[in-house]
Amino acid sequence: MKPFEILDISGDIGLRSFGKTVQEAFVNAAIGMYSLITDTGKIEEKKSIDVSLENDSLDSLLVAWLNELVFHFDAYGFIGQKISITESDLEPATLKSYRLNAVLSGEEFDPDRHESRLLIKAATYHRLRIAKVNEIWKIEVIFDI
Amino acid sequence: MTLAKLKRIDQARIEISPDYKEGMRVKGIIYVDELLEKELEPQAIDQVANVATLPGIVGASMAMPDIHTGYGFAIGGVAAFDLKEGIVSPGGVGYDINCGVRLLRSNLTRQEVLPKLENLVNLLYSEIPAGVGSKGKIRLSPEDQKRILVRGARWAVEQGFGDAEDLQKIESGGCMEGADPSLISNKAYERGRAQQGTLGSGNHFLEIQYVDEIFDERAANILGLFKDHITLMIHTGSRGFGHQVCTDFLQVMERAAQKYRIPLYDKELACAPYDSPDARDYLAAMKAAANYAWANRQCIMHWAREVFMKQFGLPPGKLGMNLIYDVAHNIAKIEEHEINGIRRKLIVHRKGATRAFPPGHPELPDVYKPLGQPVLIPGDMGRSSFVLLGTQKAMEETFGSTCHGAGRLMSRHQAIRRAKGRSIRREMEDKGIIVRSAGRDTLAEEMSDAYKDISNVVEVVHRAGISTKVVRLKPLGVIKG
Numbered sequence: 001m002k003p004f005e006i007l008d009i010s011g012d013i014g015l016r017s018f019g020k021t022v023q024e025a026f027v028n029a030a031i032g033m034y035s036l037i038t039d040t041g042k043i044e045e046k047k048s049i050d051v052s053l054e055n056d057s058l059d060s061l062l063v064a065w066l067n068e069l070v071f072h073f074d075a076y077g078f079i080g081q082k083i084s085i086t087e088s089d090l091e092p093a094t095l096k097s098y099r100l101n102a103v104l105s106g107e108e109f110d111p112d113r114h115e116s117r118l119l120i121k122a123a124t125y126h127r128l129r130i131a132k133v134n135e136i137w138k139i140e141v142i143f144d145i
Numbered sequence: 146m147t148l149a150k151l152k153r154i155d156q157a158r159i160e161i162s163p164d165y166k167e168g169m170r171v172k173g174i175i176y177v178d179e180l181l182e183k184e185l186e187p188q189a190i191d192q193v194a195n196v197a198t199l200p201g202i203v204g205a206s207m208a209m210p211d212i213h214t215g216y217g218f219a220i221g222g223v224a225a226f227d228l229k230e231g232i233v234s235p236g237g238v239g240y241d242i243n244c245g246v247r248l249l250r251s252n253l254t255r256q257e258v259l260p261k262l263e264n265l266v267n268l269l270y271s272e273i274p275a276g277v278g279s280k281g282k283i284r285l286s287p288e289d290q291k292r293i294l295v296r297g298a299r300w301a302v303e304q305g306f307g308d309a310e311d312l313q314k315i316e317s318g319g320c321m322e323g324a325d326p327s328l329i330s331n332k333a334y335e336r337g338r339a340q341q342g343t344l345g346s347g348n349h350f351l352e353i354q355y356v357d358e359i360f361d362e363r364a365a366n367i368l369g370l371f372k373d374h375i376t377l378m379i380h381t382g383s384r385g386f387g388h389q390v391c392t393d394f395l396q397v398m399e400r401a402a403q404k405y406r407i408p409l410y411d412k413e414l415a416c417a418p419y420d421s422p423d424a425r426d427y428l429a430a431m432k433a434a435a436n437y438a439w440a441n442r443q444c445i446m447h448w449a450r451e452v453f454m455k456q457f458g459l460p461p462g463k464l465g466m467n468l469i470y471d472v473a474h475n476i477a478k479i480e481e482h483e484i485n486g487i488r489r490k491l492i493v494h495r496k497g498a499t500r501a502f503p504p505g506h507p508e509l510p511d512v513y514k515p516l517g518q519p520v521l522i523p524g525d526m527g528r529s530s531f532v533l534l535g536t537q538k539a540m541e542e543t544f545g546s547t548c549h550g551a552g553r554l555m556s557r558h559q560a561i562r563r564a565k566g567r568s569i570r571r572e573m574e575d576k577g578i579i580v581r582s583a584g585r586d587t588l589a590e591e592m593s594d595a596y597k598d599i600s601n602v603v604e605v606v607h608r609a610g611i612s613t614k615v616v617r618l619k620p621l622g623v624i625k626g
Contacts, residue, residue, distance in 0.1 A: 007327035008558040010186065011213055011220070037277060052163065059412075061398070067392050074385040077278055110279040116277035116584045118557075119346035121240045121388040123397075125412035126216045126480075136386065143239045145347055145557075 004032030013118065014127070014142035020029070022130070023085045025137035026062065030069055030083050033123070034087065036143070037073060039115045043081040048105035054097055058090060059128055061098040062139065066123035073109065073120075080104035118145045151190070157609035161194050161206075162467075168198040168408065175208045176548075178605050184554065184597060185212065192219040195410040199224070200418070201231025203484060203491055204296050207543055209498050209550030210605040211597065215239070217413030220497035223546040225482065226419060228490055232407065233424035234397055234416035235431070237494030239475040240391040243438035244349075244382030244429055246521040247315070247446060247471035248532065250368065251464055253375040253457065255355040256381060258621065261456055265353065266579045266622035268452045273351060275344035275626040276583025283342045283444065290334060291326040293341065296470075297436030301443035307450075307468075311443065313510040315471040316500060317478075319439040325429035330393050337437060339384030342444035346584055346626030348591060349381040350523075351449060353622035360614040364516055364534055368469055377453075377466065378530060378618070379445050380523050382475065387434035394427045419492055426514040428477065435476055441470060469532070470519035474499050474549035493544045501535030501547040501612045520612050522598030524551050526580065526591055527573060528621045531603045533612040541558050547612040548603070558584070564589035573623075582607055582625035591625060 007014030016031040021023030034040050051068050055061040071076040088100040121144040129140040151164040159182060161173030173193040177185060177292045191214050196204035196218055197457065198594045212221035215606070217236025222621070226232055259267065274281050293300045298319025302309055312319050343349060354376045359365045370376070383390075401417035401424075402409055409415065417423035450466050477494045484491075502509060503520040509518055518535035528551075539545050555563065569588040582588050606612050 006558065008556045009214075009554045011215070011553045013557055060399070064396075071332050071336065071389065073278075074340075075332070075338070111215075111276065111278050112582065114278070115175070116346075117586065118584070119277045121385075122392050124216045128412075143215075 001136065003028040007142070009142060012142055012145050017051065017139045019137045022090045022137045023088055024141045025090040026065060027083045027085060029062070029066060029141060030080065030141050032073045033066055033069065033143070034079055037120060038079060038109060039119055040079065040081060042114055043079050044107050045081050045105040046104055047048050049078060051102045051104065054099040056097060058098050058130055059125065061100065062130060062141065063125060064140065065100065065126065070120050070122060077109040078106060079109050080106040082106070110126060120145055154612055155242070157605050161190065165194050169194055171197050171202050171205050173197050173206045175212060176210045176605055178603055180449045181210050181597065181605060186212045189219040192217070193222065195414060196222060196224050198234050199226070199234070199414065199416060200407060201227040203227055207242035209546070209548040210602045211497065211548045211550050212378050214245060215496060216409050216448065216490065218496045219495070221548065221552065222496045223494070223498045223543055225491040225493045225544045228419050228492060231419050232416040232494060233419050233427055233477060233492055234414055234494065235391050235394045235427060236413045236415065238431060238477050239496045240388045241382040241475055242387035243389060243435035243473045244475045245438060245442065245471060245473040246378060246380045246523055247442050248469045248521050249377040249446065250370055250469050251375045251377070251466045253464065255373045255375060255621070256377050256430070258353070262353070262622055263579055265452065265456050265623065266581055266624065267589055268456060269351060270581040270624050272448050272452050273344055273624060274342065275346070275624055277346050279343055279625070280339045281342040285338055285341055287334065290337060292324050293440045294324050294326045294329065294433035294436055296320055297444040298439040301440045306444045306447035306618045311468045314468040315439060316473050319443065319471065320433050321432040323429055324433035324436050326433060328426050328430045329433055330389065333386050333389035333393065336389045337384065340384040340386060341437070341441055343384060344381050344445060344624065344626050345384055346587065347350050349626055350526065351445065351618050351624040352378045352462060352526070354378060354618040354620050356616050357529065357619040358617040360616065367516055368519060368532065368615065369467065370532065375617055377449055378521070378523060379442050379449070381441060381445065383434040383438035386437045388433045390430050394430060397423055398427065439471065450559060470521060472499050472521050480544065482540070491544070495546055498546045499534070499549045500545055501539040502545045503535050503537040503540050520547055522548060522550060522599065522603060525574065525593045525596040526620060526625070527578065527593035528599055530618045531599065532615045532618070533603065533606070534615055537608055539611040543611050547606045551599040551602055553595060554597050555595040557590045560592060561586055561589045563580045563594055564592055578620050578623060580623040580625065584626060587625050
């Protein structure tokens with residue numbers, strides 16, 4: 001199972017990420033998003049950040065998760081290399097509140113050392129899909145760039 | 146897709162019948178000729194129809210010929226809503242609030258600039274921060290940032306970026322009244338702190354151009370645009386600050402739409418009644434982002450002028466780099482329009498569409514009252530850009546709106562595949578255009594083939610009479626993010 005693939009749409013760009021668990025699909029969506037911004041192979045683990053989020057739907061939590069990482073990049077230049085969701089309530093669909101805690105380690109983007117790819121403005125709800133198909137979780141999300 | 150429910154009205158327009166989908170309150174109108182109709186994306190048509198379902202929409206849900214699929218509203222969309230029954234939607238403005246364009250004229254001719262072009266482009270590229278992760282030269286204290294949000298381009302002028310006379314040549318004078326800094330999240334402040342005076346990435350650019358063809362001699366003279374003279378165009382917006390404001394308020398509006406029981410075809414259409422605290426808060430925050438964008442374009446323009454002064458050793462008076470105009474193409478505004486003979490105040494959403502007010506309109510500066518509002522239409526980096534004028538017909542048909550650019554044709558990956566094995570930079574140089582870009586794939590993604598031909602788009606609005614051609618500009622030097 002590959003972690004993610006790029007969705008080609010006119011105007012902007014999307015990702016399809018996969019995971020044996022919904023947590024893994026969330027992590028792979030984040031790794032995929034970072035790979036749109038830069039070559040993550042050049043990112044070292046120099047510092048880490050904690051992210052803690054709660055929302056009333058899984059869709060909204062995913063969008064909030066990716067937008068939280070967009071924020072940490074756009075405001076502070078932070079790019080994650082290793083991502084782990086340490087604690088979460090993401091299943092089943094009957095939950096009233098969805099939440100996750102994550103730790104990301106990575107470093108600050110440096111235009112002289114790191115490749116510049118796309119500037120992501122936001123993750124959107126456009127054609128957003130989170131589904132479990134044949135025991136594999138699949139996320140589709142589109143970014144405004 | 147029920148394409149049978151599309152009907153051609155005339156050479157320039159097609160209509161989406163109100164029975165195209167359930168819940169449409171008005172028809173849809175798309176400005177396309179038969180050529181551009183072939184390039185219409187079914188999803189974009191659907192988005193025009195979705196907007197027609199929103200409460201209080203007046204007249205028609207419209208789209209300009211540069212239409213393509215957006216989030217919620219199509220790019221190129223224009224929709225006006227009643228202030229009592231209608232709504233306000235961040236999706237009708239877009240993530241890049243007050244993304245827009247400004248154009249400067251100059252006394253320099255193409256012949257004078259060509260020998261120094263490469264130096265000029267390199268200097269502009271080093272002076273104006275652009276690209277992913279780039280930081281601006283201005284560090285804003287929290288107080289400064291609040292002042293920008295309230296004062297817009299006026300703040301920039303107060304800091305010595307440009308002149309007071311620039312302000313009257315900016316839509317809304319470069320400052321929308323009613324911005325409220327207390328409604329801005331800490332995240333938006335953090336994203337905006339180091340991004341004032343930065344170009345950004347994607348389709349944003351700074352371009353040295355020359356006047357290639359004049360269609361309206363009288364108007365061109367009044368605007369100070371002469372054949373072979375150099376112009377400078379800046380295309381950017383409110384940067385991460387505006388993106389965060391949009392992200393924040395989409396959440397607010399999603400809850401508001403549930404609270405006010407507004408049925409939505411698409412979450413990105415999230416909205417609230419105009420007359421609600423949620424909409425008032427969004428508009429006050431949107432105005433803050435719009436003002437951030439006007440200050441941004443003002444700062445970038447100032448540095449570009451300084452580069453020209455240094456390069457040519459000329460004082461500002463000799464250089465004549467005066468601002469022609471600055472337009473917003475992602476914004477929502479209260480405006481007065483005549484509907485069936487009655488003047489009404491409406492909230493007009495323009496998302497990838499440009500205001501195109503007619504001669505005599507009270508919101509125009511005196512110098513442009515005899516002409517109509519200058520409309521600036523950037524094309525792709527290899528073809529051309531246009532200056533148009535707003536018309537009375539635009540007032541009557543499109544709430545005083547017209548197109549905003551070329552509109553994408555290819556996805557970014559299609560463009561990258563098409564560019565494989567080619568050096569776009571070299572190809573541009575062969576055409577006499579020098580480009581500098583920070584992004585690895587920016588030039589491939591932004592190559593001409595990836596866009597509709599701007600001339601076709603402009604031809605539609607010109608023939609439809611919702612704006613008229615003044616001059617065509619051709620690129621010589623391009624800075625991309």
